[in-house]
Amino acid sequence: MLSGRRPLRLPRRSFLTAAAALAARAAGPPRDDYPVILAHAQRSVATLLEQQVLDPGRADRGGFPDPAMGFADYRGVVGAIARLLPLVSNPDSMYYRDPEIVERLHLAVRFLLSQQNPNGTVDLAITNFDSPPDTAFAVRGLLPAYRVYRARFGADGPLGADGPLGASVAGLRRFLARGCDSMVEGGIHTPNHRWVVAAALAEAGTVFPEQKYRNRAEQWLREGIDVTPEGEYTERSNGTYNPIVNSCLLAMAEFLKRPELLEPARRNLDLMLYMTHPDGEMVTDYSRRQDRGSRVRNTAYYWGYRALGIRDRNGRFAAAADAIVERERDSGSLGGNLAYFLLDPTLRRDSVERASLPHSYERLVEGSRVARLRRGLPSATITAGFPSFFSLRHGETALESTSLISAFFGRGQFVSPHIAGSGGRYRLAQSLEAFYYDALEPQDITPGQWSDAGRETRRRRTNAQKTSTQIEMLQTESGFRLELTVDGPRGLPVLLTLGFRPDCQIDADAGGRLSSAGINWFLDRGFATARAGPHAIRFGPGSRDHHLVEMRGAAPLNPNLKLVHLGWRAPVRQMVEFWCV
DSSP, X not given: OOOOOOOOOOSSOOHHHHHHHHHOXXXXXXXXXXXXXXXXXXXXXXXXXXXXXXXXXSTTTTOOOXXXXXXXXXXXXXXXHHHHHHHHTOTTSTTTTOHHXXXXXXXXXXXXXXXXXXXXXEEETTTXXXXXXXXXXXXXXXXXXXXXXXXXXXXXXXXXXXXXXTTHHHHHXXXXXXXXXXXXXXXXXXXXXXXXXXXXXXXXXXXXXXXXXXXXXXXXXXXXXXXXXXXXXXXXXXXXXXXXXXXXXXXXXXXXXXXXXXXXXXXHHHHHTTSBOTTSXXXXXXXXXXXXXXXXXXXXGHHHXXXXXXXXXXXXXXXXXXXXXXXXXXXXXXXXXXXXXXXXXXXXXXXXXXXXXXXXXXXXXXXXXXXXXXXXXXXXXXXXXXXXXXXXXXXXXXXXXXXXXXXXXXXXXXXXXXXXXXXXXXXXEEEEEEEEEOOOOGGGOOTTOOOHHHHHHHSOEEEEEEEEEEEEEEEOSSEEEEEEEEESSTTXXXXXXXXEOTTOEEEEOTTOEEEEETTEEEEEESOEEEEETTEXXXXXXXXXXXXXXXXXXXXXXXXXXXXXXXXXXXXXXXXXXXXXX
């Protein structure tokens, strides 16, 4: 039960706070997510305390080991401090000034300092060493929690040492200052790193009176935000980096007083309404980063939807934030947002009139070459530029990937360079050519040497072969129809592979037949049904005109999926249907 005390207030109102206050207009009882956020933050404490290393004989004492690595690095301790520090600083919290949590924070800060290199950077032990961008992630994670503590206990003045953290708060401040100094000179690896660094330095300006931090942030911003008119960032990382970039843009808009930086975030958040499946999972089929094909819910978008929903009085954004809270109410996954609520009390006075979220739509994102089609529960994605060109969700049943390959000179993996269509019909196509090379003319011969350049430019080509593939995806009343045309050498083996989630039960219908293909399956004839939960996807008809599953040049298939193959030999004129039942 909450204590009833007033939440923390900053000495000055933030950019987002002021704008939201000016725009506020009563539209019914204000919605307050704060009790849920606080409960989630408190729920995480027991797990954090259990994970922390307490053995004084271990080098990582005070840290939080990563099970995949077997040891701790900066990431676990940053996450723990970011969670625990607002709780011991918040009078509403059951852990306010709690002595056990405070002692654990002492250990955590000591370990954190041990992870900082002499130049102020940290190491991401799985890949990046002496890393300015990973330092930026650490600073970004810690600064809101430090600002909460600072607002409550005056960490920069004489009260700092008298607060619950005592002298450890000076160590935390030192980590932040040295980390920011390292970012003033250090570089980055990926597009989103620019905004993480710039946002960390922009927010640091509220704590440290260093003009060089703002100057460095502005230097990165001179490159311009890499967002398309449709709202897609360069990395197209719906599952991981989009919400990070959006959060950074909100921070820079506030701390650098650059409200124009909110526009890219708005565009991306709007687009993501169409890149979200009914259960909250993100479309990751076309990501350019490591989240491609992963299962990630849109929980990390909560802060962006809530903050801009209130600031802009955007009913759809506000409704999207509501949907995340309702879905995650019992999960405990929103506790990381507590510092934002303590720093910006207007988040508790949300009177935005809600608007309906899109649930039946068709949208082609031309810049990303992806089409999204949803009709209530069935949710489909058609993608160019990747080996998997179609996925379909119906409730818990999920066809995660659809790919096509032919045995064409080790180059037959189907990847359409373009997508075109509208009105529920989309076309993908690919044309390939291969040939052989004649003997060199005497004047072009260098004895004993095989030259790629010479082969390409001076050898006559013979026996040229061509293949063309066209796939049309048509949305029907009950699902989708794949219309497949393959022309090429007579008898060319062609393989369509459907990848279903591993929890799907796949059975042949009456008159259909599934047969083994190693650890996978062929739908030899007829139809089959994949089912998980109350909903299912029926598909077919099957074909097994050959047994060739492993073809040269094939893109790797996800070994965690249940794979069902259909096989033909060119020329191919086939339809495969998918019914959502």
